[in-house]
Amino acid sequence: MNILAIDTSTSLASIAVAVDEQVVAESLVNTNRTLSARLVPEIERLLATAGLGISDIDIFASATGPGSFTGIRGGVATIQGLALALGKPCTGFSSLAMLAMNFSLATTLVCPMLDARKSEVYAALYDCSAAIPSPRINDCVLSPTAFLDQIVAMSRDKVIFAGDGALRYHDLIAERLGDQAIFAPFPSHNSHAANGITLAQHAFRHDELKEPSQLLPVYLRASDAEINKSNLPAVHSASPT
């Protein structure tokens, strides 16, 4: 079974291709402002290095968020389009769960944390001791202080912090949690789409694959456009004059 998985929830996009239980190609590429131009060619290139064509893929998988709105929208739309055109199933997974999987089998709890701008983070707390991480605090968007308070209220056990949010709020985390916080080595702050393939296989085994139309982004908060729209004065229909 051949699986393509992508993650576009941060500016460092990741794409991976696996044949059965073997990763045959993986790529991390900085897509700052160039995702739409780079994603499909990068998928094609990666498949070619693996000696595969796009029609050889059996399951298309994407991180559905949380993370960059534009990134997630582009990634999910690309996977939907490929799956729809080829009549194949697809599946989505949490970008935070996938980031936490950089610490697969860790007996320490893992806090994946992405910078959500506006003084907030996308964060969660996962138990990664098994191959499939299980949430102790579900994916959410919150001020880093409020999120760290949740962790402290739950447990005083050590927690591994990873992700660009953990880098941005390093000092705050160290101040609030002291020795309880362990910071990931820098290569582990980036997500690897190969871990998304493990999540896609899990969805397949549990009969949870989706139709392309069912693959939806999980933004966790309203976009600026939606917020601005709801703040606008109501527009009355102009009566024809």
Next chain:
Amino acid sequence: MNILAIDTSTSLASIAVAVDEQVVAESLVNTNRTLSARLVPEIERLLATAGLGISDIDIFASATGPGSFTGIRGGVATIQGLALALGKPCTGFSSLAMLAMNFSLATTLVCPMLDARKSEVYAALYDCSAAIPSPRINDCVLSPTAFLDQIVAMSRDKVIFAGDGALRYHDLIAERLGDQAIFAPFPSHNSHAANGITLAQHAFRHDELKEPSQLLPVYLRASDAEINKSNLPAVHSASPT
């Protein structure tokens, strides 16, 4: 500081580029029998995606083994050539240490194991609880049975097994170690050159960078060519007739 790190010790080569403490591009590509044709173009492509040229690299780093003889020779030679031509320092690191770093911060010991053919494995046992792994059993080449016996004699604590050797000798490991053995999820069987960048930074901080001529492969055993040569009957100089 810009670092290029590569690992060509298995057929899934990995290349990573970092700017300071940030990975800006990484690639895993299957190079079965095509390494010499693929490695340099792949390095060039990866640097281009990161907006860098080869002369922007400050440190060139490579896994020096153990692993595929041809792979290591090609990888080390490429890094030596680039560093020599550009007058930059280089550094080498253990392919097994880098593989173990897929479990950075793990409180469980990690056994990276690569298939060495001829019924042997390249293996080691690392404590990965800090960012830089420290060996409990040094990199060696041995029959898998003899290596597993060393582990059992040392400790009955759990051990995470990763690498293509762990896949090949899965049943033997399970039989000998039982519950003591934990098998890595499949994406963690592949090495990531980004972890080699952490090792290169460590070498830089400890003033251990090398001249290109000092970067040497670590094969751990004699090549077939050397073995065959030593088994040949002594060749006597033919006297001119």
